[in-house]
Amino acid sequence: MQLHVKLFAMLQEQLGDVIVVSVPEQPTADQIKQAIADASPNLRQVIGTARIAVNQEFTASGPLDVGTDDEIALIPPVSGG
Amino acid sequence: MQLHVKLFAMLQEQLGDVIVVSVPEQPTADQIKQAIADASPNLRQVIGTARIAVNQEFTASGPLDVGTDDEIALIPPVSGG
C-alpha cells in the first residue's frame, strides 16, 4: 500500500511537504517510519525520534487501520513554546 | 515608660491612629500587646493575633530595646493580595 506522509520542520526542508512510501497493510507507526528512513538514510536519526500522527492524532503502538484517505504525518520532536 | 503605638485596619477604625500605653523598660512584644488589650478588652482577640513591628520591622521574641523615639506599630493579620 502506498501512503502519502506529510512532513514538517527539518524533514520538510530536506524532503519536501510530502513523501510517498510503500508499507504493508495495517502498518505500525514504526513500519511507516522505517519506510521513510529507508528512503532517506541520512535522516534516519531524526526520523527515529519522530512520531506518526493519523488524522491529526498521535498514534499508539500496534497496527494502524489506515488507508489512502487518511491524513498521515511524521511529527519530529516538537519545540514550540 | 509610655509608648505610642500605631494602629491599622480594624484596630485603627476602633481605636484611632495611635494608642498610648505604659509598659516596662525593654518590654517584650507580648507585654506591649497585653497593655493594649488591657486598654481595649473587647478587642482582646484581634490584638492577640497581631504582631508588633519596631521601626517598620517585625520583632522577634524577647525584650525589645525600644524608647520613645522608636516607631512602634501593632500589625493585625495582613490580608493583602
Added chain:
Amino acid sequence: MYYLNISDSPIDVDALYQKLKDPQYGGIVTFVGTVRQWTGDIETRFIDYSAYHPMAEKQLEKLAAPIEAKGARVVIAHRTGHLDLTDEAVFVGVAAAHRGDAFRWCEYLIDTLKKEVPIWKKETDTDAVRWGD
C-alpha cells in the same frame, strides 16, 4: 532592577508586564489578583485596601531582593483604596531565564506577600462588612 509600587492608582497590567521584557529572559510569569464577586455564599460588592506604607514597601524590597539576586527580575504592584469587582488588587511578575524558576518564584512572592506585607482588605459584602479574609 526590581520595580515595586503600592498606591491608589489603578494597576496598569500591560505597563508592568512591559517592565519584565528583556532579551536575557525567556520566561515571564505573572500573577494578578482581582476582586472576585463570590466567595462561597458571600457576595462581595467592593473592597477597600489600606497599607502601612513605608513598612509595606520595605517588606516588598525584602521579598524582591533575594529573587533578583538569583538573576531574575521582579515587578510587584499593590493597589490601595476603593476597588470594584474585577479591579486588579495585586500584580506579581517574575522574568527569568528558565520558566520553572519563574513559576516557583512568582508563587513564592505572592504567598509571602499575603503573609508578611502589612496591607489589609476591608470587604463590603452584600450582607456585612468584613476585615481580612
Added chain:
Amino acid sequence: MYYLNISDSPIDVDALYQKLKDPQYGGIVTFVGTVRQWTGDIETRFIDYSAYHPMAEKQLEKLAAPIEAKGARVVIAHRTGHLDLTDEAVFVGVAAAHRGDAFRWCEYLIDTLKKEVPIWKKETDTDAVRWGD
C-alpha cells in the same frame, strides 16, 4: 470558554489578559515565552516558528478542555513565522477561583504544550541555524 490561537500575528498580551478577567475568578496566572538572546554561549538572532496547524489547534483544545472542566478559563496563543529578540512566542493564561490552581494549571499547560503540540522552532543563531532546542 477557552480562547486558542496559532497565527503569524504578534501576540497582544494585554488583549489576551483581558479575556481572563471575570468576576468569578480571583487569580490569573500567565506565562509568556519570549525570544531570548543568549542560551549559554549561543547567541540567537531570530527564530522562525512553524506549525502543523489543524493538528496543533486540536492538541491545544485537548489541553484546554479538561482545565476548563474544572471551572477555570484558559487562553493560549502561539505565534508562528519570524520572531525577533523579545518578541512573544507563546502566551498561556489561566484564571481560576484559587491562585494555587491557577499556578499549577498554567505550568501544566505550557509544559504539555512543549511536548504535545506540533510546533517547531528554527533558531538562527550567530554561528549556525538550529532546529528545536
